[in-house]
Amino acid sequence: MRYHTPSSFEEASEIAAAAPGITRILAGGTDVLVQLRADIVEPDDLIDIKRISGTGDITRSDDGGWVIGAAVPGVSLSEHAALCADWPGVVEGMALVGSTQVQGRATLTGNLCNGSPAADSVPGMIAAGAEVSVVGPQGPRRIAIESVPVGPGKISLAKGEIVTAIHLPSRGAQGGDAYERFIPRTEMDIAVVGVAVNLRRDGATITEARVAIGAVAPTPLLVPEAGAALVGSTLDDASLAALSEAVSAACNPIDDKRGTIEFRTHVAGVLAKRVARTAYDRAGDAK
Amino acid sequence: MMALDDRKTNFKYIGTRPDRPDGLDKVTGRARYGADIQAPGMLHGAIVRSPHAHARILKIDASKALALKGVKAVVTRADFPTGLTGEDWNLQENVMAGEKALYDGHAVAAVAASSALIARDAAKLVEVEYEPLPHVTDVDAAMRPDAPVIREGAADYSVPEGMHPNVVRRIEFGRGDMDAAFAEADEVLEATYRTEATHQGYIEPHACLAQLGADGKGELWCCTQGHWFVRRMCASVLGLDASQLRVTPSEIGGGFGGKTTIFIDPVALALSRKAGRPVKIVMSRSEVLRATGPTASASMDIKLGMKRDGTITAAQGTFRLQGGAFPGAPTAETMQCAFACYEIPAILEIGYDVITNRPKQAAYRAPGAPMGAFAAESAIDELCRRMGLDPLEVRLKNAVKEGSKSSYGPTYPRIGLVETLEAAKAHPHYSAPLGPNQGRGVASGYWFNWGGETSVSMAVSEDGTVQVSVGTPDIGGSRASMSLMAAEALGIPYENVRCNVVDTGALGVNEPTHGSRATYASGLATIEAAREIAGKLCQRAADKWGIDAEAVIWEDGCAKPSGPNAGDFPPMPIAEIAAEMGQTGGPISGHFEATPNGHGGSFGTHIVDIEVDPETGRTTVVRYTVVQDAGKAIHPAYVEGQFQGGAAQGIGWALNEEYIYGTDGRLQNPVFLDYRVPVASDLPMIDTVIVEVPNPGHPYGVRGVGETGITPPLPAIANAVAGATGVRLRQLPMTPPRILAAIQANG
């Protein structure tokens, strides 16, 4: 195994593009190192991006959005008051990852690029309309979060492509987001179902809504029908029922040791209503 | 055997809560656990395990592994002696497969190399050719006529002709006229209950360091609950003389019964013998889950008759347990404990021990009892709810007491079930209001406890402090308890006692810390050894004073003249006698050895409130109270710890823990991510009430407390879930999908 510590993303990308075998990017390592130890993946090249300057930074962009470096650990998000005020749902998704120890290392980028259908921070980022910036042999590009995962453990990035940062849009007025997952225990578990809702209100009426679900399909999904069920409503029972139905209808889960198809489909609908209420309240509290 | 009439009731040290002597080492990381032991020139071992649930081993080719730089030895079954029989053969077959791999994870070969990484890589290079065979992992399926036969001839004489060869033992007991007794009942319930296999989940994986010479002399350092057991088992499996193998226990990060047997130890010894170097093996968590000794799974049919006033008229049960690919499921204990709490005039129990393609079960905290309690105590609750009876009143009405004939035969001596039920009834928890979607469950449980072979030595040091040598590894604070008992018996401060857990070379045979026996049996021996020392100290003082030893008593750490003709001498403290002991007759020590059998059984009653999310089936343990008879709590904090630990493990077993096998016969969840033990935030603070009904078989009244605490939680939680949801779950674990499906089926 070759261990690399490039000092720029361009250099990292060159190493990755030229690497002949299995390549992994080392962000927090909480997936990579665990998979290595468990004999699941033994990379030939391991490219540590933490020495690249700026990868640990959270910065506000000119349009009022946020840029989160590819190596920013979960704990830094939770401790960032302004970010938490803008995007509590995105932050709470990441905060659910692992334990205090894991939080000190695990990143949004790693969570996304590991490609798990159950990745806890991904539905929140999709609902928020976040994007990633990528460098690669074909030059830089910026793509929507939902276009990154393409199947369990698979992402759409080409060989040599590396995520440099996550971009969250400007929060704007009267917006709120939330994420909740279902696990049988209280922590240290993998999502059986995850739902994120991001919406904007005008008074009591919802004017925009994005709903994303996790752990109920081969990838986290944006569910436009579920968002549409909310827009124009005041989160009355009928719109909640429509939301719940749209979310359940979008589920395409597997039957496994963590939950049955029926269970996951039903609980996704239940969670959607609960998460929508939280997001709605947060939007109401926001200026 | 001992003078019970001089049983103490006024204590100075017993019942206090001093810091544990091993505490500082453990919180600072200085304590040495199994994997911390090193030796010069040490090699690392790794085990090659079967990926098949059941397969004939056609060929093992280790040439590629042996060609890897750093690899020093490979062993297979060919490196073990032949001709073993009975349980010795079972042990050998389990630690290293012979003709067939019998479960996913079964060891088939092992490698020793100069580093752990090389050993792991080398293990992957060992080529094993398998012929997969049909497998079975479910107990009921394994009894069906079409089930694959795991091993012909494993059954004993008790199994009637015509049963499947996987049924290896049948047990039956009972008394009374069943038909008449059921006819007397106002309500009769018939139901089937199932529990899944669970793992002890100790935090420390098995680890050992072994050294064995061609001369048959060996040393083994390992993490175990009982090093004499390890010595005997390793000696049999490898054909050694027991006394030539010295076994030293490390500190132990949990065992709960799972470390009373062997898995890696004889493999490390065999590798060491072959490589001529010490060999260390440390299991990974997935090896622990796949290839150590989880508990049995059970399928149980219960028929129970009750009168309108709550009197149980008759109980009948059929208990089918699988304990993996070898005989030994704790069927008898399941049966004996199921109805042990009640006086029932007519009882009939039939049990089967069944083999399947799973790892060989090992003891797990009150082995077998939680399953039986789940079936019996759930059934009682079902009838209570059907007839609108208070579950504690019904238990009180039928509770066994001193002189009651137990469901399984013996007549009880002084026991404390009624006292625990009364204390539970009086506890504010029992009458506290419940919130929405909450239900309350109660259940009682029993464990026999155990005495067992015990040998303890004690010696006075020159400064008057005392060292105690025990053979029972300290899993739950027993060094503190031994030190308290020694301090009490000698009248010296707790801090002046040091209790050491010593190796097999230092004492006669000691059974493991199992059966809730350590505080009872090693404690009894400690007190007796202290009494012997007190006698010797009195003799030294008498010699000095020139009076009869009979005229000297030992009190408050001093020899004192006593009686009309003793004379008037100032009390002589232990330190003064000890300082001169070299000149007054030599070292002063005490020793006691026996197989004490006055261990009193312990009963407990639990109350639990569960909240169920009706939309998702998710459970929350809202409040939990354990009431249990400790006889006498030597160190109450560690008694409470045992109560809480039993409840916590029971909560896991009831709600989320289970061995999940795929249709391929492989374990689906050999990691803590998917083998879901409760984490700290899943549990409320578990309240405890220590009931003390002294055990007449111990000088201070101790009863073992380690195991009973895991027997009531399974049914107590199922009963609470029934209260919260109106639906009865008769299958464990009560996962959210199962609870939700039951709620939805109920409409």
Ligand SMILES: Cc1cc2nc3c(=O)[nH]c(=O)nc-3n(C[C@H](O)[C@H](O)[C@H](O)COP(=O)(O)OP(=O)(O)OC[C@H]3O[C@@H](n4cnc5c(N)ncnc54)[C@H](O)[C@@H]3O)c2cc1C
């Ligand atoms: C104890 C424990 C508990 C956990 N609990 C949870 C949980 O509750 N929820 C959850 O969702 N996850 C959980 N995880 C998984 C893991 O912690 C998360 O997925 C985490 O966010 C991964 O981030 P990382 O920085 O550690 O990624 P790494 O391990 O460094 O990388 C993960 C993957 O992303 C790729 N990658 C990393 N950076 C880049 C980049 N810049 N460009 C392209 N590819 C990149 C790597 O090649 C690798 O495939 C847990 C892990 C552990 C060990």
